[in-house]
Amino acid sequence: MQKVTIGIDLGGTNIHTLVVDHRGKVLGRDHSPSEAQVSLRRVIDNVAASAKNAARDAGIELADICCLGVGAAGTVDHKRGVVSEAPNFRGWRNVPLGRELSRRLTRPVVVENDANVAALGESWLGAGRKCSSMVLVTLGTGIGGGVILDGKIWRGSAGAAGEVGHHSIKYDGIQCVCGNQGCFERYAGASGLVRAMRRQGNSKLRGAITARDVYLAAKAGDQQALAALEEYGVLLGVGLANIVNIFNPQLIVLAGGVTNAGSLIFKPARREMKRRALTVPGKTCKVVKALLPEDAGALGAARLALLSKR
Amino acid sequence: MQKVTIGIDLGGTNIHTLVVDHRGKVLGRDHSPSEAQVSLRRVIDNVAASAKNAARDAGIELADICCLGVGAAGTVDHKRGVVSEAPNFRGWRNVPLGRELSRRLTRPVVVENDANVAALGESWLGAGRKCSSMVLVTLGTGIGGGVILDGKIWRGSAGAAGEVGHHSIKYDGIQCVCGNQGCFERYAGASGLVRAMRRQGNSKLRGAITARDVYLAAKAGDQQALAALEEYGVLLGVGLANIVNIFNPQLIVLAGGVTNAGSLIFKPARREMKRRALTVPGKTCKVVKALLPEDAGALGAARLALLSKR
Numbered sequence: 224m225q226k227v228t229i230g231i232d233l234g235g236t237n238i239h240t241l242v243v244d245h246r247g248k249v250l251g252r253d254h255s256p257s258e259a260q261v262s263l264r265r266v267i268d269n270v271a272a273s274a275k276n277a278a279r280d281a282g283i284e285l286a287d288i289c290c291l292g293v294g295a296a297g298t299v300d301h302k303r304g305v306v307s308e309a310p311n312f313r314g315w316r317n318v319p320l321g322r323e324l325s326r327r328l329t330r331p332v333v334v335e336n337d338a339n340v341a342a343l344g345e346s347w348l349g350a351g352r353k354c355s356s357m358v359l360v361t362l363g364t365g366i367g368g369g370v371i372l373d374g375k376i377w378r379g380s381a382g383a384a385g386e387v388g389h390h391s392i393k394y395d396g397i398q399c400v401c402g403n404q405g406c407f408e409r410y411a412g413a414s415g416l417v418r419a420m421r422r423q424g425n426s427k428l429r430g431a432i433t434a435r436d437v438y439l440a441a442k443a444g445d446q447q448a449l450a451a452l453e454e455y456g457v458l459l460g461v462g463l464a465n466i467v468n469i470f471n472p473q474l475i476v477l478a479g480g481v482t483n484a485g486s487l488i489f490k491p492a493r494r495e496m497k498r499r500a501l502t503v504p505g506k507t508c509k510v511v512k513a514l515l516p517e518d519a520g521a522l523g524a525a526r527l528a529l530l531s532k533r
Numbered sequence: 534m535q536k537v538t539i540g541i542d543l544g545g546t547n548i549h550t551l552v553v554d555h556r557g558k559v560l561g562r563d564h565s566p567s568e569a570q571v572s573l574r575r576v577i578d579n580v581a582a583s584a585k586n587a588a589r590d591a592g593i594e595l596a597d598i599c600c601l602g603v604g605a606a607g608t609v610d611h612k613r614g615v616v617s618e619a620p621n622f623r624g625w626r627n628v629p630l631g632r633e634l635s636r637r638l639t640r641p642v643v644v645e646n647d648a649n650v651a652a653l654g655e656s657w658l659g660a661g662r663k664c665s666s667m668v669l670v671t672l673g674t675g676i677g678g679g680v681i682l683d684g685k686i687w688r689g690s691a692g693a694a695g696e697v698g699h700h701s702i703k704y705d706g707i708q709c710v711c712g713n714q715g716c717f718e719r720y721a722g723a724s725g726l727v728r729a730m731r732r733q734g735n736s737k738l739r740g741a742i743t744a745r746d747v748y749l750a751a752k753a754g755d756q757q758a759l760a761a762l763e764e765y766g767v768l769l770g771v772g773l774a775n776i777v778n779i780f781n782p783q784l785i786v787l788a789g790g791v792t793n794a795g796s797l798i799f800k801p802a803r804r805e806m807k808r809r810a811l812t813v814p815g816k817t818c819k820v821v822k823a824l825l826p827e828d829a830g831a832l833g834a835a836r837l838a839l840l841s842k843r
Contacts, residue, residue: 372682380781381813381814383778383817385779390700390779391774392701393703402809461701461704464713469678470687471694471695473690499713501711507693
């Protein structure tokens with residue numbers, strides 16, 4: 224019988240679960256609320272229920288699964304299956320998520336950071352299919368990062384590597400929530416785009432605007448919004464050039480809502496990256512859009528389970 | 534018979550060669566000028582002669598050596614043994630250094646970037662002995678970097694990884710020779726210390742001062758020089774925090790002349806790193822001084838040769 228596994232993407236709001244075979248073919252799925260605001264126990268119960276629902280959807284028994292994989296937002300100690308710290312799940316500190324899920328599902332469970340599994344998913348079946356080294360950069364409210372080196376997740380010594388959103392691109396710049404100043408995510412996260420928009424004079428967009436408002440206005444031809452996206456793309460390119468000079472990856476994959484603006488941000492970002500990066504790594508690195516925006520996390524979690532020796 | 538090898542550190546000015554056994558015990562050595570200003574052929578002849586001298590010093594035959602290792606300044610294509618680009622050796626482009634040396638010495642030769650072999654040397658026998666992940670940061674005129682992940686050099690997809698000196702910590706900052714703006718090495722390289730000194734008013738140090746002048750004045754109690762080192766240390770800490778958040782290494786090893794200032798720069802640099810880095814990676818990363826400033830490159834090159842399957 225071919226190997227089948229379950230990959231789970233556990234976010235602050237939703238649980239996204241896929242049953243896949245060893246080639247990544249989706250055999251079943253489930254989508255549930257995580258209810259992080261209720262309690263820790265509720266979240267874990269919901270994850271276990273989602274795994275069972277997805278197995279039912281695929282017409283398989285949990286007993287046929289060798290191992291399950293979970294990607295969770297936060298700092299994860301992969302070896303012990305523990306979520307050390309999770310800003311999106313209030314009060315989660317040193318949660319033994321792997322052990323708790325394994326007990327409920329009577330199967331081995333591997334746990335990993337959500338950006339890391341998303342990177343693994345893109346590298347397995349998405350934009351990074353032909354690459355052994357890539358960095359996934361998720362542009363959202365914050366900026367997440369997942370680093371794949373020689374085909375494997377680079378976790379760092381404490382499971383905290385790849386926090387590219389929290390590297391300073393302006394040491395005396397904007398104060399970040401993390402305590403640092405001038406973090407990349409202050410400029411190239413959603414708030415950076417809104418700030419770039421506010422810097423444009425005479426805009427029709429006023430009040431509490433979102434990154435999406437700016438992008439939609441730009442699509443409709445708004446000159447200020449177009450200028451804001453250009454400015455935003457340049458600052459995105461600054462951080463990408465740093466990633467390129469530090470990691471020399473084959474590929475940077477950009478994910479997150481703002482990538483829907485397409486060439487309006489990719490063009491200035493790529494140009495600025497090439498302008499700033501050293502010749503060899505700059506020339507050899509491509510910057511592309513994620514191919515699996517919805518499923519990358521669950522697929523990467525499944526991949527991790529398949530690779531696991533448990 | 535135990536495995537013996539030769540490690541060579543090839544710099545723009547000097548060639549430093551060591552004969553070592555499989556434990557890194559030094560059995561012989563040679564130190565020669567590289568004469569990079571004469572010609573490419575002269576440099577390669579000098580490296581070959583240095584290897585022969587060191588073998589003679591150790592009382593061994595070249596035929597007893599399984600493989601030699603060379604660390605060379607520049608971008609190195611390790612797989613092909615080619616120096617793609619080397620700013621310190623004018624006119625070197627795509628130099629097949631491995632093949633040329635192998636021909637002259639009739640032994641296999643592996644070639645690697647100099648910062649990378651220095652990192653490997655520190656990780657083998659120096660400050661990183663007990664660590665599987667470390668980043669070596671060499672503070673000189675420029676800033677070099679070597680990244681060891683899971684005990685191995687991270688080379689990147691084109692052999693250009695680890696250029697931590699050329700990541701921007703101020704996107705609208707000082708123009709760098711590399712084309713980028715606000716590079717870490719503009720602030721934490723030797724010129725950064727001189728600039729910090731110039732910012733102090735009323736200094737006795739005037740005219741064409743060097744980083745060494747500042748450090749010596751500080752040791753003699755000069756208040757402006759002490760303030761300059763403090764300011765420099767803080768900017769060093771900014772870049773270290775970025776490295777910590779991106780790689781989450783166990784250890785950062787600082788090398789280069791300016792590290793002789795000891796706690797005058799280590800103290801502000803560590804404090805600023807901890808202040809800016811995320812909690813988990815910041816807490817778990819130590820920042821220490823290199824233990825093998827002279828020999829790290831040659832030892833690392835020897836280690837690479839020992840690990841090589843040639």
